[in-house]
Amino acid sequence: MVIGRAADPGNDPHHAYMKKPIHQQLTLPFAQTIIIFLIMVFVLLDLKSGAMKFQWSEIFAAFQHPESTSIPAIAIMQVRLPMVIIAMLAGSGLAVSGLLLQSVTQNPLACPSLSGIEYATAFSVILCYMLDPEISRAAIMMIALSGGILTYLLVQWIAKRTGASSAGITLIGVAFNSLYYSAIQAILIAFPYQSQAILYDLNGSLIGVTLADIQFIILPYLLLITGVLLLSKRMDLLDMDDAHATALGLNIRKYRSIMLGVAILLSTLITSLVGPLLFFGLAVPHLVRPFARGTQAVWCCAILGALLLLIAAYVTQMLAPQTPPPIGLVMLLMIAPILIVIIQRYRSYDEN
Amino acid sequence: MMKINYHSSHRNNVARMILLLSTFIGIVLIAGLLFGTVLLDIHPFTQTNSRANNLAAFVLELRLNREVLALCCGGMLATGSAILQGLTRNPMVAPDLTGMTSIGCLLIILCEILHGSSPLMNIMLGIIGSMLGFLLCIYLAKKRQRLMVVLTGITISFTATALIQLLMLKAPDHISDFLQFLNGSLYAASSQTMVMLTGMTLILMPLVFVLGKRFLVFALDEQTSRSIGVPFTAYQTSCFLVASMLIGSSLMGVGNMGFLGIVAPNIARYLCGQRPRYVFALSFLIGGLLYLLADTLGRCLVSPAEIPAGIMTNMITAPIFLYVLFHFYRGQDGWN
Numbered sequence: 001m002v003i004g005r006a007a008d009p010g011n012d013p014h015h016a017y018m019k020k021p022i023h024q025q026l027t028l029p030f031a032q033t034i035i036i037f038l039i040m041v042f043v044l045l046d047l048k049s050g051a052m053k054f055q056w057s058e059i060f061a062a063f064q065h066p067e068s069t070s071i072p073a074i075a076i077m078q079v080r081l082p083m084v085i086i087a088m089l090a091g092s093g094l095a096v097s098g099l100l101l102q103s104v105t106q107n108p109l110a111c112p113s114l115s116g117i118e119y120a121t122a123f124s125v126i127l128c129y130m131l132d133p134e135i136s137r138a139a140i141m142m143i144a145l146s147g148g149i150l151t152y153l154l155v156q157w158i159a160k161r162t163g164a165s166s167a168g169i170t171l172i173g174v175a176f177n178s179l180y181y182s183a184i185q186a187i188l189i190a191f192p193y194q195s196q197a198i199l200y201d202l203n204g205s206l207i208g209v210t211l212a213d214i215q216f217i218i219l220p221y222l223l224l225i226t227g228v229l230l231l232s233k234r235m236d237l238l239d240m241d242d243a244h245a246t247a248l249g250l251n252i253r254k255y256r257s258i259m260l261g262v263a264i265l266l267s268t269l270i271t272s273l274v275g276p277l278l279f280f281g282l283a284v285p286h287l288v289r290p291f292a293r294g295t296q297a298v299w300c301c302a303i304l305g306a307l308l309l310l311i312a313a314y315v316t317q318m319l320a321p322q323t324p325p326p327i328g329l330v331m332l333l334m335i336a337p338i339l340i341v342i343i344q345r346y347r348s349y350d351e352n
Numbered sequence: 353m354m355k356i357n358y359h360s361s362h363r364n365n366v367a368r369m370i371l372l373l374s375t376f377i378g379i380v381l382i383a384g385l386l387f388g389t390v391l392l393d394i395h396p397f398t399q400t401n402s403r404a405n406n407l408a409a410f411v412l413e414l415r416l417n418r419e420v421l422a423l424c425c426g427g428m429l430a431t432g433s434a435i436l437q438g439l440t441r442n443p444m445v446a447p448d449l450t451g452m453t454s455i456g457c458l459l460i461i462l463c464e465i466l467h468g469s470s471p472l473m474n475i476m477l478g479i480i481g482s483m484l485g486f487l488l489c490i491y492l493a494k495k496r497q498r499l500m501v502v503l504t505g506i507t508i509s510f511t512a513t514a515l516i517q518l519l520m521l522k523a524p525d526h527i528s529d530f531l532q533f534l535n536g537s538l539y540a541a542s543s544q545t546m547v548m549l550t551g552m553t554l555i556l557m558p559l560v561f562v563l564g565k566r567f568l569v570f571a572l573d574e575q576t577s578r579s580i581g582v583p584f585t586a587y588q589t590s591c592f593l594v595a596s597m598l599i600g601s602s603l604m605g606v607g608n609m610g611f612l613g614i615v616a617p618n619i620a621r622y623l624c625g626q627r628p629r630y631v632f633a634l635s636f637l638i639g640g641l642l643y644l645l646a647d648t649l650g651r652c653l654v655s656p657a658e659i660p661a662g663i664m665t666n667m668i669t670a671p672i673f674l675y676v677l678f679h680f681y682r683g684q685d686g687w688n
Contacts (some may be wrong), residue, residue: 076564109503158674162682167499171444172677173507179670180665189663190654278510282585299375325521336511340492345502 005276008295015283028292028300035303039088042085042310046075046084049314051321078211086209086274087313087327088306089221095305096228096298098281099288102239105257107166108342111282112267115169116176118276120151123180130191137216141272148268151176204277206313217269224266225302231258232298277328283335284308286342307351308334366630369623373637377423377644384648385415385558389655418538421546422647422661423640424553425605430639431560431632432598433613436486438570438628439591443618443681444502447482447599448610449506450489456481456603457534458512458519465523471545471604475552480602485512486596504626513608536607536662538647545604552601559594560632567591576608605643609662612639615669618676644666 047059054072062073075335094112101110110116124147128140155176159169237245238256267281288300312331316324390411406516429447437445447453459481463469469477485508518529532540540599566587574584599613606612620634647666653659 058579158678162677165499167503170506171449171499171502172674174449175611175670175673175677178666182609182666182670185663186659186667189657189659279507319518320521323521327517329517332510332514333518336507339507340504343500343507344494 004133010287014135018340020352024276028296031291032300032303035300035307036336039303039307039310042307043084045087045314046087046317047080049321050080050317050324073270075245082209082211082214083206083313084310085214087309089214089217090204090206090274091280091305091307091309092225093221093266093305094277094281095284095301096225097263097267097270099280099285099297099301100151100228100259100266102285103167103235104260106239107169108286109166109170109282111279112271113276113278113281114173114177116151116155116173116180117148117264117267118278119180119184120147121271122276123147123184125272126184127185130187137213141269142217143270144272145265148271149264151180152264170299171225173296177342185261195266198211204275204331205326206274207324209273212268213273217273221266224262224269227261228262231262232295235259235294275326275328278332279335279339280305280308280331281336283342329333366624366627366634371631373634373641377637377641378643380648381419381423382642384419384506384651385412387648387652388415389651392481398532414628417543417645420649421538421541421549421605422644424546424549425602426616426643426665427636427640428549428556428598428602429606429643430554430616430620430635431557431612432595432602432605433610434617434631434635435560435563435567435591435595435598436613437504437617438567438631439588439595440620441570442501444499444614445505446610446612446614447510448608449502449614450505451484451485451512452596452599453485453603453610454509454512454516455485455488456600458516459484459609460603461516461523465519471542471548471613474545474604475548479597480604482600482603483593483596485509486592494535500597516608517528518688519534532660534607534662535660536605536609536665537658537660538605539658541605543645549601549605552597556594556598556601557636560598560649561629562627563591563594563633565586568626571603571626582603606665607660607662609660609666611666611669615672615676618641619672619679622676622680 044059048054048056052071052075055077058072059076062068062070062076065073066077067073097112098110101112101115102108104110121144124144125140127145128135155169155173158164158172162168162172164172234250234255236247237250238259239253240248242252245255271277284305285297285301288297288304292300309327309331312327312334315330315334316327319325319330388411433446436447436450437443458480459477460469462476463473463477485505489501489508491507493501493509516534523531566582569580569582569584569587570591572580577584577587597612616639617631617635619638620631624630624634643661643665646668647661650659650661650664
């Protein structure tokens with residue numbers, strides 16, 4: 001017995017085999033702590049940097065007296081704080097939405113932007129503003145939502161009828177995207193006076209979002225995210241076929257349609273405020289999926305997405321403090337290498 | 353006998369189609385010359401009023417300039433993508449879905465910002481950029497499945513577009529007119545560019561027809577094509593060079609909007625089957641017609657404002673693309 005134990009290197013804590021490689025030492029809670037820490041760091045950095053540079057003391061003073069009329073307080077409470085909050089909401093929302101879409105459709109290339117949802121939302125919003133500049137937020141949201149859902153269903157229907165593979169669906173989605181993109185451009189050119197009121201960027205922009213906008217979406221947003229976190233315990237069952245999942249006691253059709261609906265709702269909600277963020281919902285889940293599953297995956301996607309957009313917001317402020325570029329552009333440049341790796345890694349998905 | 357009849361009838365069919373398309377192009381050309389923000393009629397030419405005559409001649413010259421440009425650019429883009437689709441055996445390859453147009457535009461704009469450039473320089477840069485874009489895309493996709501190439505291309509293309517837009521924010525004001533070409537707007541195009549692109553078309557299109565003779569070898573594998581006496585690599589390279597020259601030089605007119613490239617060759621192939629030379633000729637005509645139509649519509653619909661031709665083309669071709677997908681490729685694995 002003694003010999004047996006001694007011969008087994010796994011039981012010897014000082015043996016070289018016991019030293020785990022670095023990526024195994026990074027456990028999930030540890031990584032999450034780091035991400036949350038980084039989120040806090042970048043929230044503070046985003047509040048501090050920009051066209052006007054403030055001292056830390058000014059920022060804390062602004063938070064202690066949010067009603068004061070000093071310049072730092074107004075700039076921070078009415079411009080930067082909404083920007084930081086919407087960056088976190090948008091990042092987490094789109095990442096979770098992408099994760100849900102990928103799980104539900106079992107398509108590793110699914111993404112709210114490449115399924116036509118985001119540009120359809122943008123198109124609906126701009127069309128609404130063009131037809132009636134005084135339109136209420138709720139009406140816009142409803143129209144944007146129906147536009148997003150309709151486009152998604154249309155893309156899926158065409159994909160089904162043409163027998164498209166997962167990359168084929170992407171191509172159809174790109175066709176829809178280019179259609180909507182061109183239509184939006186045409187509207188912006190043809191009716192410049194109506195569209196001047198639209199603080200809206202085709203590449204996604206956090207500028208111009210007010211606290212009132214955030215108040216409008218925060219409640220449905222929190223409800224949706226909580227719902228996803230509660231429901232996501234069984235998300236791994238989506239990888240199975242219908243018979244197996246049903247045998248394990250899950251009403252798979254209902255579950256699938258709920259998750260799909262939540263994904264579309266989330267992305268529409270976000271996109272109607274910040275505009276389309278291409279590829280974001282595709283890339284973030286792929287960073288998370290190798291390390292986490294189920295509820296953990298949703299949670300990790302949310303915090304990682306928030307962190308990435310906060311970093312992108314910081315970079316945009318650094319690049320041009322006076323006229324910050326759309327955040328979508330910086331974000332795209334940041335995740336482009338990741339996307340190339342994803343596409344190379346998942347080449348075998350279509351083979352079966 | 354049967355065979356000869358079949359061929360001649362097929363040839364007649366194609367000839368009839370070419371005639372029809374040319375007639376359409378002629379109609380759109382004349383309509384485009386007359387309509388626009390300033391309505392022209394034939395009247396001024398018969399009048400002796402020299403001032404009205406001069407004005408009409410000036411407007412006509414401007415319009416003819418951009419219409420010829422639209423025709424050449426649309427046609428060259430479509431023919432170039434037809435060649436690429438044959439080369440890669442992938443009916444879903446288009447210049448903007450493989451990163452060709454965006455990297456070409458990126459190079460052109462970089463050069464324009466760093467130190468101003470001439471039309472010739474722009475065309476050269478466009479050609480180099482489109483070659484680089486395609487090679488990068490093929491390298492990164494590593495000959496995986498067909499649509500993976502497209503997906504890699506889309507990523508490259510959007511990244512390069514993001515870079516272009518970041519550059520544009522930093523661009524000095526005096527070139528903002530020049531940047532209009534990105535969306536395929538032809539109004540800022542100079543007559544020098546027009547002459548050069550017409551020249552390129554006249555040089556390249558005969559070359560395409562010479563190369564088109566053996567183009568079907570790309571349906572075979574390398575060994576078979578060698579054994580029937582076609583130097584595969586050299587032929588492939590020359591086809592690729594010609595294709596990227598066509599696409600690169602069309603950039604100055606079409607800009608970053610190349611969705612036309614996926615549609616025109618597919619329609620051409622539907623109309624005349626797998627006959628390379630006919631496909632190229634029909635692609636040229638269809639591409640030219642669609643782009644000309646888009647330019648004219650964009651000019652007339654919301655005048656005095658103007659919707660860039662590239663945007664109009666996208667609006668026209670995206671539904672056509674879905675239609676093509678739905679009716680020609682329905683249930684086939686061929687395009688996946």
